[in-house]
Amino acid sequence: MNRLSTSWGEVSLARFPADPRDPLRAWDAADEYLLRHLGETEPRPSGTVAVVGDRWGALATSLAAFHPVQISDSFLGREATRANLLRNGLDAGAVRLLSARDTPPERIDVLLVRVPKSLALLEDQLHRLAPALHEGTVVVGTGMVSEIHTSTLRLFERIIGPTRTSLAVRKARLILATPDPAIGAGPSPWPLRYALPDGIGVMSGRTVTNHAGIFCADRLDIGTRFFLKHLPGTRGPVRVVDLGCGNGVVGTAAALANPAAAVSFVDESFSAVASAEATHRENSGGEAEFLVADGVSRLPGGSADLVLCNPPFHSHRATTDSTARRMFGGAHRVLAPGGELWVVGNRHLGYHLRLRRLFGDCEVVASDPKFVVLKAVRK
Missing domain, CATH: 3.40.50.150 (Vaccinia Virus protein VP39)
Incomplete structure (x- = not known):
């Protein structure tokens, strides 16, 4: 178990199921970069905050005060979020847990995307979420430099709107997209x-x-x-x-x-x-x-x-x-x-x-x- 410091306090985090022999942390530099960016940006997150692809609940647990919606395809990731909320004495209902197959919220004001390993999964998620975005929605993606490719940015551009990237920090990078409702990307090609x-x-x-x-x-x-x-x-x-x-x-x-x-x-x-x-x-x-x-x-x-x-x-x-x-x-x-x-x-x-x-x-x-x-x- 390790502790992650954020603008909203310090949280103890572990993967699920917790294994003291496992040397891998429940977050990485990409998660830290996103949380630091949100903490330094005004205004702070408000409205409906959706966290997509949160691998071990580090993002949702850190942002529990904003009552985010976590959308995940991983049962273990969902259970890690539950366990990390409990570990930090946070209300289990502070995070609304949805699967990648559930109907997403009708309106999203802040969309935070942890870039998945699968480009297809990212494509499907963006297609499913795009109808809930509006011109004022803040969209921020994050991943390690090795996870973000030209094809990744093209997906954000094609489905969400104009997209740019941040400077790399500790081999992590942010994706900043501005929703364009006129795009009308249409339904997902999956399954x-x-x-x-x-x-x-x-x-x-x-x-x-x-x-x-x-x-x-x-x-x-x-x-x-x-x-x-x-x-x-x-x-x-x-x-x-x-x-x-x-x-x-x-x-x-x-x-x-x-x-x-x-x-x-x-x-x-x-x-x-x-x-x-x-x-x-x-x-x-x-x-x-x-x-x-x-x-x-x-x-x-x-x-x-x-x-x-x-x-x-x-x-x-x-x-x-x-x-x-x-x-x-x-x-x-x-x-x-x-x-x-x-x-x-x-x-x-x-x-x-x-x-x-x-x-x-x-x-x-x-x-x-x-x-x-x-x-x-x-x-």
Whole structure:
């Protein structure tokens, strides 16, 4: 846990779930730059303040006195905001929490945008929010210099209005845009739908739906393609969990291969779960549930027969295996004795070492020069 000083006082902040072993802070220089800019600008924020893409609640918690609306696609980011408000003795209702799929406020007077890693997600968010802006709306974006590109500024220009950038401070930069209601950028082009290629098993040629911000939203990534070729077969009324489901293509494949299976699609991204639900609905009529959650935290222990997982190895721009560690631990808890965890990952990540420590052993099911599929059995 660390403390962040702002013009409105000092706040204690942590990521979610808080882990004393995690050296990563809940904010960075881009968040500090934005807060400092707001504190030095007159007039201070007023009216409806919308905070978009606040990664761990640092912005919303610091601005709690202004009762902001936080719009986030991340369940973990939302829970971090709740925890940080509580940590600082602030009213839980001081921040209105909306997901990226919720209807945004009808009018926004101050729009603060933490530039996401995904340009598609930024495009979708700006399209959804533009109708709520007016000529007097203050629009400020922030990000590290490495996150802000010419394409980023073009999106603000095309959807919001005239845009300029600040000088870089500690490798962070601000984006300052002036709303132009005459632009009329129109509706978001997202979600996208596309047909999958042949040669990937039961999902060959089928259509998937992808909301903005989903990993490889406009095509099938090569890791998932490899996984689909090597999925385990199941029979009868088993419980399958697609952990970190993304657009749901893996869980839908499991449902099609065994119509008697009950599949749980789980992800911490609201847009991912919405994508998985649309993909499953179009391709399979089997039993399914869709959970936005911190891994399998909402599933009972010992309730699953099979967990399928393609874990991310990034947390925003930081490379870390902390998410995979927590996914594997959650899978171990939720699997019934004899239940199996199947994982696909880049060979160099060494997931087999962690799985052996956790499960006692693991087996290489398939491999190629880039990826490996591993199986671990709950003893």
